[in-house]
Amino acid sequence: MAEILVYVDHVDGAVRKPTLELLTLARRLGEPVAVALGNGAADTAAALAEHGAVKVLTADAPEFAEYLVVPKVDALQAAYDAVSPAAVLVPSSAEGKEIAARLAVRIGSGVITDAVDIEAGDEGPVATQAAFAASFTTKSRVSKGTPVITVKPNSAPVEAAPAAGAVEALAVSFGPLATGTKVTARTPRESTGRPELTEAAIVVSGGRGVNGAENFAIIEALADSLGAAVGASRAAVDAGWYPHSNQVGQTGKSVSPQLYIASGISGAIQHRAGMQTSKTIVAINKDAEAPIFDLVDYGVVGDLFDVVPQLTAEVQARKG
Amino acid sequence: MSLRIVVCVKYVPDATGDRKFADDLTVDRDDVDGLLSELDEYAVEQALQIAEEADDAEVTVLTVGPEDAKDALRKALSMGADKAVHVEDDDLHGSDVMATSLVLAKAIEKTGYDVVIAGMASTDGTMGVLPAILAERLGVPQVTLLSEVKIEDGKVTGRRDGDTASEQLEAALPAVVSVTDQSGEARYPSFKGIMAAKKKPVESLELDDLDIDADEVGLEGSWTRVDSAAERPARTAGTIVKDEGEGGKQLAEFLASQKFI
Ligand SMILES: Cc1cc2nc3c(=O)[nH]c(=O)nc-3n(C[C@H](O)[C@H](O)[C@H](O)COP(=O)(O)OP(=O)(O)OC[C@H]3O[C@@H](n4cnc5c(N)ncnc54)[C@H](O)[C@@H]3O)c2cc1C
Ligand SMILES: Cc1cc2nc3c(=O)[nH]c(=O)nc-3n(C[C@H](O)[C@H](O)[C@H](O)COP(=O)(O)OP(=O)(O)OC[C@H]3O[C@@H](n4cnc5c(N)ncnc54)[C@H](O)[C@@H]3O)c2cc1C
Numbered sequence: 001m002a003e004i005l006v007y008v009d010h011v012d013g014a015v016r017k018p019t020l021e022l023l024t025l026a027r028r029l030g031e032p033v034a035v036a037l038g039n040g041a042a043d044t045a046a047a048l049a050e051h052g053a054v055k056v057l058t059a060d061a062p063e064f065a066e067y068l069v070v071p072k073v074d075a076l077q078a079a080y081d082a083v084s085p086a087a088v089l090v091p092s093s094a095e096g097k098e099i100a101a102r103l104a105v106r107i108g109s110g111v112i113t114d115a116v117d118i119e120a121g122d123e124g125p126v127a128t129q130a131a132f133a134a135s136f137t138t139k140s141r142v143s144k145g146t147p148v149i150t151v152k153p154n155s156a157p158v159e160a161a162p163a164a165g166a167v168e169a170l171a172v173s174f175g176p177l178a179t180g181t182k183v184t185a186r187t188p189r190e191s192t193g194r195p196e197l198t199e200a201a202i203v204v205s206g207g208r209g210v211n212g213a214e215n216f217a218i219i220e221a222l223a224d225s226l227g228a229a230v231g232a233s234r235a236a237v238d239a240g241w242y243p244h245s246n247q248v249g250q251t252g253k254s255v256s257p258q259l260y261i262a263s264g265i266s267g268a269i270q271h272r273a274g275m276q277t278s279k280t281i282v283a284i285n286k287d288a289e290a291p292i293f294d295l296v297d298y299g300v301v302g303d304l305f306d307v308v309p310q311l312t313a314e315v316q317a318r319k320g
Numbered sequence: 321m322s323l324r325i326v327v328c329v330k331y332v333p334d335a336t337g338d339r340k341f342a343d344d345l346t347v348d349r350d351d352v353d354g355l356l357s358e359l360d361e362y363a364v365e366q367a368l369q370i371a372e373e374a375d376d377a378e379v380t381v382l383t384v385g386p387e388d389a390k391d392a393l394r395k396a397l398s399m400g401a402d403k404a405v406h407v408e409d410d411d412l413h414g415s416d417v418m419a420t421s422l423v424l425a426k427a428i429e430k431t432g433y434d435v436v437i438a439g440m441a442s443t444d445g446t447m448g449v450l451p452a453i454l455a456e457r458l459g460v461p462q463v464t465l466l467s468e469v470k471i472e473d474g475k476v477t478g479r480r481d482g483d484t485a486s487e488q489l490e491a492a493l494p495a496v497v498s499v500t501d502q503s504g505e506a507r508y509p510s511f512k513g514i515m516a517a518k519k520k521p522v523e524s525l526e527l528d529d530l531d532i533d534a535d536e537v538g539l540e541g542s543w544t545r546v547d548s549a550a551e552r553p554a555r556t557a558g559t560i561v562k563d564e565g566e567g568g569k570q571l572a573e574f575l576a577s578q579k580f581i
Contacts, residue, residue, distance in 0.1 A: 011484060068461075068462065068463070068464075068480075068487070068489060069452065069462060069464075070462070073456075093483050094448065094465055094482065094483065095482060095483070097447070097448055097449050097452075098448075098449055098452035098462070098464065100449075101417070101447075101449035101452050101453050101456075102452055102453065102455075102456045104418070104543075105418065105421070105453050105456050105457060106456065109543065110416065110418060110542070110543025110544035111417065111418070111449070111543075111544070112544055113447045113448070113449060114446070114447070126547070130552075131341075131549065132335075132339040132340075132444070133335065134552060135339070135551065135552055136340075136341065136549050136550065136551055136552060137549070137550050137552055138341075138345075138546050138548065138549045138550075139546070139547045139548045139549075140544055140545060140546045140547060141544065141545050141547060142543060142544050142545075143542070143543060143544060143545040144543035144544075145543065177455075177456075177459065177461070180455075180460070180461030180462070180491055180492075180495075181461040181462060181463055181489055181490070181491040181495075182489065182490045182491065183487050183488070183489060184477075184488045184489065184490050185487070185488035186485045186486070186487050186488070187485060187486045187487075188484060188485045189483075189484055189485055189486070202580065226580065226581070244467075244481065244502060245481065250441075250443070250446065251359065251440065251441075251500065251501045258580070259575070259578075259580050269335050269336055270335065273446075280578060280580075281555075281558075282571065282574070282575075284567075284571070288560075288562075293558075293560060294555070295555055295558075296555075296558040296560070297555075297558040297559070297574075298558050298559050298560075298561075298571065298574045299558060299559070299560040299561070300560075300561055300562075300563050300567040300568075300570070300571050301560060301561070301562045301563060301567075302562065302563025302567040303563070306563060306565075306567065306568070307563055307567040307568045307571065308568065309568070310566075310567065310568025310569060311568035311569075311571050311572055312568075313568070314568055314569050314572035315572055315575070315581050318572065318576060318581050319581060
């Protein structure tokens with residue numbers, strides 16, 4: 001059976017959810033072989049085996065942390081050479097996309113980014129993409145070389161499918177470009193204890209209507225009552241009310257949760273680009289004409305300072 | 321020695337217009353106005369600031385696109401860029417990212433450069449990978465997705481705010497840089513800038529000038545293929561209620577009915 005290379009996104013050995021989703025998609029195409037790099041790489045094996053990886057190729061070297069992107073491309077290329085896979089799947093993070101694209105040029109293959117689904121097809125994997133702020137759905141293929149495809153979070157279910165997950169050390173030799181861009185300092189993002197924005201099942205977002213950094217406490221309280229991640233519009237981020245890392249939209253994170261709740265957000269096209277594929281959309285806005293209402297499954301025309309706290313209290317009461 | 325800055329700018333359909341695919345499944349450019357991709361304005365801005373800091377620098381804006389893409393070049397020239405290069409050839413129609421990046425790389429080498437600056441992503445294809453591919457093709461460091469950038473003493477330094485960490489980066493020139501919309505608001509063209517732009521040189525290049533064969537680019541030469549494009553069905557109209565004191569409770573009722581609570 002054809003082998004499918006899956007690039008593993010992990011933090012010190014803890015596999016992130018989008019990678020487990022990739023394993024579900026990879027199993028539709030062949031047998032997943034995972035590639036885990038950097039600190040804790042070997043610790044990923046158990047989780048990967050549990051979700052279908054027949055093999056886990058691991059490599060660690062200081063270069064992965066000390067230089068940008070290219071050492072990881074060198075390693076993925078070494079795995080590609082070793083396995084001769086039928087396709088390469090990579091999570092659609094900013095870094096994942098760059099790694100995938102550079103690998104693709106090197107191996108003479110086309111690349112598809114931000115797929116939201118993949119199916120096996122007669123002429124290789126068929127990827128579904130959401131185009132133009134998700135107003136179109138396209139189906140595409142890689143027509144030259146071995147398909148390299150990056151996949152957005154929340155695009156497939158995480159499924160247990162136990163497999164061997166045999167760990168093998170991957171031999172990597174770094175090329176001359178590997179040390180081109182030095183990482184001279186790194187400040188890890190502080191954890192809020194809330195779910196990761198792109199991976200969360202529920203996202204509660206606030207916009208300009210929240211009107212102040214201190215008022216984001218009511219958005220956070222609603223999020224916490226639902227076990228949700230907190231998002232923000234660019235207007236709220238630009239005003240300094242919430243960190244840029246929480247921005248949802250074209251130049252922020254793109255999210256696709258089961259439930260998206262927008263409070264005090266008008267629904268500009270660039271915001272919609274990042275949340276339009278959410279399953280259920282809810283909005284609270286005092287302007288009945290706000291474009292966000294065109295998208296909603298349920299909308300409340302009202303003042304968020306009345307509606308949101310009442311909703312939070314009600315959620316807490318129902319959860320008892 | 322003068323610092324040669326090449327800025328890659330893309331001409332894209334206006335995101336606030338009714339964007340569509342044409343019959344050949346490429347971007348329909350007839351029914352929507354085009355403009356300089358807004359995210360590339362940030363690249364032009366950083367290039368101009370770097371040029372202002374340097375003793376001696378020249379900013380060239382480069383686009384690969386149809387005839388109308390000159391509008392994007394004019395906008396960048398009116399912001400303050402010195403000259404422009406336009407790669408325009410009928411055979412380019414429908415190029416994917418591999419074909420486009422091949423053309424850009426050849427044009428950049430022909431123009432000569434110390435640093436290439438690009439936007440973080442186009443506002444139509446939104447792949448966000450072209451700068452990394454350019455670095456691979458040119459064989460120089462990639463210093464991408466910077467929210468702060470500086471060029472000094474033959475080095476580029478900057479801050480990249482990633483998913484899990486914020487990183488400080490450093491690379492020697494020549495290099496490929498891309499900047500995010502956090503890098504600093506782009507300036508508006510002044511009246512003087514608009515007038516001056518009319519006299520600035522725009523060089524036109526064809527595939528022949530870059531030693532690229534027609535079959536390496538365009539729809540046929542691309543390494544990916546779009547098989548279908550369908551408009552997403554309009555969402556069925558949702559329930560909208562006006563808050564008359566019970567809005568939060570009604571919403572909770574809806575969430576419960578959908579099993580979210
Ligand atoms: C190249 C580019 C990229 C961009 N990328 C992004 C992006 O990634 N993400 C993003 O979000 N935007 C992005 N934008 C900005 C986008 O165009 C909008 O400006 C932005 O989304 C507006 O944010 P907002 O909805 O919070 O603010 P506004 O549009 O000002 O809307 C605020 C809303 O709050 C409502 N409101 C006010 N007070 C209350 C109240 N008390 N109760 C209830 N409702 C209230 C108002 O009725 C209004 O509808 C981008 C723009 C450009 C040009
Ligand atoms: C909806 C959609 C989806 C697509 N998906 C794919 C895909 O999966 N795979 C694929 O191979 N192609 C794809 N394409 C085609 C691809 O977008 C174009 O070939 C494009 O020129 C390069 O990618 P980008 O615009 O996404 O660039 P990005 O990587 O998002 O652009 C980053 C920067 O590169 C520079 N740049 C990009 N294009 C040009 C240009 N023509 N001239 C000058 N500078 C430029 C700009 O500075 C820009 O800010 C897609 C196009 C569309 C419209």
